[in-house]
Amino acid sequence: MVPLAGYLFVSAALFCIGLYGALARRNAVAILMGIEMMLNAAVLNLIAFWRYINPDAALTGQAFAVFVITLAAAEVAVGLALIIAVYRNRDTVVVDDVNLMKG
Amino acid sequence: MDILKLIYDPFGSIGEGLRGLLTQLLVQSLGLPDWTVTLIMLIAGAGFLVAVATVTMMFLTWLERKVIARMQDRLGPNRAGLYGILQPVADMVKLFTKEDITPSGADRVIYNLSPMLVVLPSLLVFAVVPFANHVIISDLSIGFLYIVAIGSTSTIALLMGGWGSNNKYALLGGMRAVAQFVSYEIPQVLSVVGVLLLTGSLSLGRIVYAQNYVWFAAFQPVAFIIFLLASVSEANRTPFDLPEAESEIIAGYHVEYSGIKFALYFLAEYINTFAISVFATTIFLGGWQGPYLPGWGALLPDWLWFLLKSYAVVFVMIWMRGTLPRLRIDQLMNLAWKALVPLALVNLLLTGVGLSVMQVFGWKLNDFTVFPSLAVFLVLNVLMGAGFLAVFKPAHLPKRKVVLVSRSRAFEVTTTFTGR
C-alpha cells in the first residue's frame, strides 16, 4: 500500500519544480506553464487528502478539485491572451523586456 | 458443442470453453492463482479486438473505394483477387516496403512519435464498447467520458506530426485539423448529454440496456443528426476534410510522411471512421439489440445486429463523401459554433423538460409507458427542428439549378465528343 506521505512527496516535488520554472524562465508562456504545474500539485494534494482522511460520500476534495481545475483553465486562457496581446504590441514574450511600468 | 449456440453467442461459448480449459491447465494442474486465468482471457480479448480493428480498417478501405466507384459510375479496384478484395493486402505490402524519408529539418523524436500516438487513442476507445451482450473489455462507470477524454488526446498527436515535419503546409494542416477538431467536439459531446440524461449513467453498457424498447435515435432525432455531422467532421472526412484538402494544402499534417508512418495515419483515420459508426450504433441505435418487434430481436445474433447497424452508418458516411462537395473553412466554423452548439444546448434543456414530464407522470424507459414519453419527445424535437430552421434560414445561399442526366444521355454526350 502506498502511504499518504508518498503522494504528498510527489505533490511537493511537483510544486517546487513548477516554482523553479516560474521563477527561472524568461519566456512568459513557460512561466505560465510553471504556474500550471503548481496548481496541479495542489489538486493532487486535495485528492490525496480526500482519499486518505475523509473518503465520505460528500466528495468534498473532489468537488474542490473540479473547481480548482476550472479556475486553472480560465487562468491559462486569460494569461495566454494577455501574453499574445503583449506580443502584438511589443513584439516580445520575454518578461525581462516588458518593463514599461519601470518608467 | 451446440452449433446454434455457437452462432448466437460465439464469444460466450468460446470464452467459456477457453476459461474452462485454462482453469484446468493453470489452476488445477500448475496451482497458479485464479486471476491468471482472467488475465489471459483479457489479453486474448484485447488481442482479438486489435486484430479485428486492423482487418476492419483494411476492409473499409476496399469498401469505400468500391462504393465510391459505383457512385461515380466506375469499377474501382478489380485486379487483386475477386472483385479486388485483396487490394488492401497489396497496398499494405507496398507501404511496408516503401523507403522511409525523414525530412532534413525535422524534429526526429516528435516526427517519429506522432504516428504511434495517433493510432493509440483510436484503438483504446473500443475498450468500453459492448459489441454484444456481455462482450465488453471493461464496462467503466465513466464510459462515455472515457471515450471523450481519450479521443481528445489525438489532437496533440496531429499537432506533433505537423510541427515535427518542419514544413509550412504540414504545420498549417495540423493547426487547421486541431481547430476543426476542437470546434466539433463541443456539439458532439453536448448532443450525447440528452441520452445521458435519459439513462442516468455514463456507462455504455447501461445506455444499451436503456434502449431495450425504443432506440434513442427516436427519442433524440435532432441530437442524432448533430452527433453524426459533428462526428463525421471530427474524423476529417469529406465534406469536412479541410485539414487534408489535397487541392488546397497538399495533404495537411501528414504530407512529409511515407511508408509505414503514413500507413499508421491512414489506419487511425479508418479506425476512427469505424469508431464513429460504432458509437452512433451504441448510443443512438440500440447497440447489439434488435428492434423491439415480436420475434425480431432473436431473428439474428447480437453481434450480427451490431455489425449490420455499424456498417449501415459507415455506408451513410461513404455516401456523404460521394455526394457532397467540401465546405469552406468559414462555413465549417459557422456550422459548428453558430448552428450546432446552440441547437445542442437547446436540445439539452428541452430533454430536461421532457424528462421532468416523464417523472411527473411516472413514465419509464423500460416498460410500456415508454410510448407516451416518446410522443412527448417527438413533439419537442419537431418544435426544436422547426424553430431552428426558422431562425437559421439559409437565405444567403444561391438557388441552384439541378440538372439530371440519365445514363443513356451521358453516353450520347460522350459519343458526340469522341465522334468529332
Next chain:
Amino acid sequence: MLGDYAGVGILLAIALTVPIGGYLIAFLLRPKRPYALKKQTYECGLETAGDTWVQFKIQYYIFALVFVVFDIETVFIYPWAVAYQQVGLFALAEMIVFIGILFMGLAYAWRKGALEWI
C-alpha cells in the same frame, strides 16, 4: 474500481504492439538510400522558401479559447446529467441559469465577430 481499468491497461499494451510491430517490420523490409535532395522539405516542387514559422492567424487561438471554456462547461454537465433523475426540477433550473450565463458568452463572442473566420 481499479480492477475495471486492468482491461484498459492490457488493451493499451496490446495496442502498442501495432505501431511498434509496424515500425519493426518496415525497418526490416524497406530500402534505405537517402540523399540530400530526397530529404528536402516538400513544397509544391520548389525549394522551401523562408522559415517554417509563418505568422499564424490569431483566429486559431480564439477558437481554441472558446473551446476551452465550453469544454469545462461540459465537465460540469456530465455529473449534472447523471444525477438529474434523482434531483429533478431544481437541477433543471440550475442548469438553465448555468447555460444561460454561458450562452451570453457565446452571444458576445458572436457579436464581437470572434467566431468569424476572416
Next chain:
Amino acid sequence: MEFVLFILFAGMTLTGAILMVALHNLVRAVLAMILGFVGLAGLYLLLEAEFLAAIQVLIYVGAVAILVLFAVMLTQRVSDPNAPVNNNQAWLGFTVALGFFGMLSAVFAPLKWPSLPEQSVSTVENLGKQLIGPYAVPFEAASVVLLVALLGAIILARE
C-alpha cells in the same frame, strides 16, 4: 501491484515536470508537460477519483495543452535560438524552490498520517448531487468565472 503503478505514474509526472523546466525548445517543453499531466491522471486513478482522472486528460491534455501550443506557435517567430532561456536569477529561483521543497518535506515527513481507509464512495452520480446541492453557488459562480474569462480573453486577444 499498486505500489509499482504508483512508482510508474509518479515517475512519469516528475519526469515530465523536470523536462518541462529543463528543455530549451518550448514545443518540446509543452509535450513534456503533457507527459506530466498524463502521469497525474494515473495518480488520480490510483486514488479512486476516476472522474477527476478523466477530466484531467480531457481538460489539460485535450484543451489547455492545445491552447499553450497555439500560443507558443503564435509568439515563437522572432525568438532567437541562441538567446538564454533562463533569466540571470535562475540560480536564486533554484535555491528558493529547493529550500521550499526541503521545508515542505521537513514538515510532513515526521507527521503520522492515517493509513488508507478501506473503501470510498466515489461515483459521478454522487459528485453530481453534491454539485447541484451543497455546491450550487460555486457551480453557478464557475459559469460566471468562465463567462468573464471568455470575455476578457477575447477582448485581449483581438487588438
